[in-house]
Amino acid sequence: MSDEDExxxxxxxDEELVQQMFDDLYDGLKEEIEEGVNILLEREWAPYRILxxxxxxxxxxxxxxxxxxxxxxxxxxxxxxxxxxxxxxxxPLLAETGAPRVGKMxxxxxxxxxxxxxKNLVGMMMEGAGFxxxxxxxxxxxxxxxxxxxxxxxxxxxxxxLLTTTMPYMKVVIDTMVEQGIRDDYVVLxxxxxxxxxxxxxxxxxxxxxxxxxxxxxxxxxxARKHNQAAAG
Amino acid sequence: MTNLLSKLLADRxxxxxxxxxxxxxxxxxxxxGDAPELWNVDHPDRIAKLYQGAVDAGSDIFLTNSFGxxxxxxxxHGAQDRAFELSKLAAEIGREVADKAGRPVxxxxxxxxxxxxxxPMGSLTHESAVEMFHEQAEGLKAGGVDVLxxxxxxxxxxxxxxxxxxxxxxxPWCGTMSFDTAxxxxxxxxxxxxxxxxxxxxxxxxxxxxxxxxxxxxxLRTVLxxxxxxTEIPFIAKGNAGIPKYHDGHxxxxxxxxxxxxxxxxxxxxGAKIIGGCCGTQTDxxxxxxxxxxxxxxxxxxxxxxxxxxxxxxxxxxxxxGDDAPAARRPRRRARG
Numbered sequence: 001m002s003d004e005d006e007x008x009x010x011x012x013x014d015e016e017l018v019q020q021m022f023d024d025l026y027d028g029l030k031e032e033i034e035e036g037v038n039i040l041l042e043r044e045w046a047p048y049r050i051l052x053x054x055x056x057x058x059x060x061x062x063x064x065x066x067x068x069x070x071x072x073x074x075x076x077x078x079x080x081x082x083x084x085x086x087x088x089x090x091x092p093l094l095a096e097t098g099a100p101r102v103g104k105m106x107x108x109x110x111x112x113x114x115x116x117x118x119k120n121l122v123g124m125m126m127e128g129a130g131f132x133x134x135x136x137x138x139x140x141x142x143x144x145x146x147x148x149x150x151x152x153x154x155x156x157x158x159x160x161x162l163l164t165t166t167m168p169y170m171k172v173v174i175d176t177m178v179e180q181g182i183r184d185d186y187v188v189l190x191x192x193x194x195x196x197x198x199x200x201x202x203x204x205x206x207x208x209x210x211x212x213x214x215x216x217x218x219x220x221x222x223x224a225r226k227h228n229q230a231a232a233g
Numbered sequence: 234m235t236n237l238l239s240k241l242l243a244d245r246x247x248x249x250x251x252x253x254x255x256x257x258x259x260x261x262x263x264x265x266g267d268a269p270e271l272w273n274v275d276h277p278d279r280i281a282k283l284y285q286g287a288v289d290a291g292s293d294i295f296l297t298n299s300f301g302x303x304x305x306x307x308x309x310h311g312a313q314d315r316a317f318e319l320s321k322l323a324a325e326i327g328r329e330v331a332d333k334a335g336r337p338v339x340x341x342x343x344x345x346x347x348x349x350x351x352x353p354m355g356s357l358t359h360e361s362a363v364e365m366f367h368e369q370a371e372g373l374k375a376g377g378v379d380v381l382x383x384x385x386x387x388x389x390x391x392x393x394x395x396x397x398x399x400x401x402x403x404x405p406w407c408g409t410m411s412f413d414t415a416x417x418x419x420x421x422x423x424x425x426x427x428x429x430x431x432x433x434x435x436x437x438x439x440x441x442x443x444x445x446x447x448x449x450x451x452x453l454r455t456v457l458x459x460x461x462x463x464t465e466i467p468f469i470a471k472g473n474a475g476i477p478k479y480h481d482g483h484x485x486x487x488x489x490x491x492x493x494x495x496x497x498x499x500x501x502x503x504g505a506k507i508i509g510g511c512c513g514t515q516t517d518x519x520x521x522x523x524x525x526x527x528x529x530x531x532x533x534x535x536x537x538x539x540x541x542x543x544x545x546x547x548x549x550x551x552x553x554x555g556d557d558a559p560a561a562r563r564p565r566r567r568a569r570g
Contacts, residue, residue, distance in 0.1 A: 068415075069414065069415025069559060070559045072414060072417065072419065072421025073414075073420050074354050074420055075421070077350070111265075112265065112266030112267060112268070112310075113309075115348050117350060117419070138309070163255065164253075164255045164256060164477065164484060165255045165258070165265060165266075165269060167477070168265040168484055172265065193413050195477070196476055198478055198479075199477055199478065199479050202479035
């Protein structure tokens with residue numbers, strides 16, 4: 001590339017800069033995203049506005065193209081990594097400024113299953129959408145989920161499984177929640193390659209999410225419903 | 234190299250592989266979340282029964298109970314130091330079943346993905362992937378498999394690492410990837426990409442192909458993609474028997490034996506040389522597949538429309554091959570310098 005093609009982020013006006021950050025997120029350019037976030041902070045954008053308009057806006061495009069089979073896991077991992085760079089700058093500032101929180105999610109891969117690619121994507125995309133995410137990692141027994149629900153008090157429980165040998169374990173967790181009378185205190189979302197919507201329903205989850213983008217959309221929907229119910233009640 | 238699989242590939246018009254391992258073991262009482270590989274020690278009789286089921290249903294090839302047998306996967310069950318032993322046992326049980334079958338039956342040493350993402354996106358290096366695969370390959374070899382068989386792979390890098398491990402173990406090998414995301418692997422790899430990769434690998438696989446994924450129709454589209462590449466390496470079709478449903482505490486795949494019989498014939502006509510099933514494919518399915526393959530004369534390669542009308546539609550409009558691959562929705566504003 002010649003020097004003429006060089007884009008100086010600080011020379012772009014706000015609107016152009018945000019558009020450029022969308023492109024840079026799409027291309028997974030972490031340093032450029034960090035620089036963009038810092039420039040917007042210097043221009044006295046509120047941290048929450050940077051999160052929603054620049055980062056979440058950009059990740060929404062990534063999420064849609066992932067959902068539609070245009071982008072695949074490697075590109076999304078790179079994009080999420082770039083977003084994480086920006087989030088690392090914003091996180092402490094968001095806490096200071098008391099920015100609104102969309103919701104909280106506890107997420108983990110079920111017992112016997114090592115696969116965390118999809119789960120990590122969901123976690124990153126959820127953070128990108130403004131959720132607080134507590135990641136329990138892989139190989140979670142029912143006890144580990146229940147402890148986290150107790151200590152973290154999330155709005156949403158997310159479970160992931162990639163194997164036909166582990167997906168039934170999700171039902172074990174949900175059944176235990178029912179036994180303990182806490183099932184309805186949480187929105188339960190499930191995902192993983194071998195699953196489908198009917199399976200999600202059959203095991204008693206609130207929804208099956210085909211991919212990370214759908215997980216974010218579904219989580220937002222449930223949060224909106226929850227707020228509406230609270231308002232109505 | 235002379236080995237049983239090469240010989241059968243040369244002698245026969247098609248070969249039938251086996252069906253599901255996980256689904257079958259569940260039906261025998263495996264608990265969700267437990268390691269199937271530990272049954273090679275704890276319940277060798279059930280593993281022998283699993284293999285015998287495939288042999289009795291007419292399979293020419295069956296895969297060993299060692300899918301999760303890499304160190305990375307066994308670690309989850311605190312069994313990471315038993316990778317060699319558990320794979321060797323899986324192979325030995327298989328060898329015994331195959332040797333008394335009364336006809337040539339290939340014991341294929343199954344190896345699944347490590348479950349980790351390779352560099353630069355993840356932390357698994359090429360060297361450690363090769364090392365883990367090699368360790369398991371040596372166990373399978375010591376147990377007497379005829380061929381190594383890596384399956385359900387998503388990343389090209391991991392597939393290549395396996396080829397290198399097969400070379401180190403000095404064993405012939407086959408490999409399949411799982412095309413489960415809009416007709417591509419999770420990592421975006423297309424059927425055309427895989428065929429091109431297989432041509433270039435050293436050693437070349439005896440056969441390559443697709444397993445698992447989303448339903449039998451998608452899998453056949455992938456096979457047509459291999460065919461379009463013009464490769465002369467034989468290819469493998471191991472599709473799922475429909476999609477999983479939950480019934481009374483059990484996972485049940487909704488594909489009937491009749492559907493899988495149609496799928497098997499379509500797979501052969503599409504150019505697959507080794508035809509089997511994956512998740513949900515039980516011995517009833519295998520029997521129906523074998524009968525259909527024997528009784529139905531070979532026809533021309535089916536079109537996508539014919540596949541859709543016979544066994545159902547596809548999960549996505551495109552599979553990323555040819556000219557109709559979906560393009561990025563956003564026009565790029567400009568390239569960065």
